[in-house]
Amino acid sequence: MAKPRIKVPKSAAKGEIVEIKTLISHKMETGIRKDRDGNIIPRQIINKFTCTLNDKMVFSADWYPAVSANPYMAFHLRASESGKLNFTWQDDNGETYSTSADFNVS
């Protein structure tokens, strides 16, 4: 079970640039490794990460098997409006993991 964790400043002054850090527990199985019997372990990675603010896309990333297990992604946001930050991670198996945070601009 993939467990997302995010670090977002509770508030920021208008115009300030803040860093947003995200981490999710996931094995990021490459599809290259073999098990003990020599069978290839099928690929299962998170292939897309997105972050929206009030439903408007802020940042997204496409991931390939070369992204490490328990993927970490940090990026920045210029404080312009308060609202809800939504984060999603899309798994190869069709599942989507998500979490959200309130962001207050003063």
Add this chain to the structure above:
Amino acid sequence: MTRMDSSPHVTRRHVLVLTGAAAVAAGTGLLPSIAAADKAAVEAAIKKAVGDASTMSGRITLDLPQIAENGNTVPIGIEVDSPMTESDYVKSVHIFAEGNPNPEVASLHFTPANGVAKASTRMRLLRTQNVVAVAKMSDGSVYRETVEVKVTIGGCGG
């Protein structure tokens, strides 16, 4: 005058050296050809990501360790010099690895809301190799930067 006399010797020696190098290259066989294929694969992947635009140097700062002890988790920081306004911003940054089984690592899509085109993640590196970052700007221009990372223990779980 002496130069004229000695030049045939130099040429002959040169030929010998070249022949030797070719023999060594043929002897090691597999390794150089794999490396070459991966370099070509990176070029193909870059073309796929940003099209035929010619790449310029500069504007990209890649923060990678010179020596990565564990190839399973190599921190990478990227910053692209840009005002990040509605009319002038970084659209995307694509990361590639020349010595991995697949060239693509990650594609990051920025918006003016980011304020700065700066991001970090962690990647797998199978062996010592070049990491290439390509940035596409809102005006269509493309920048490129390469950094070599020496890997002590390879990642990708071979």
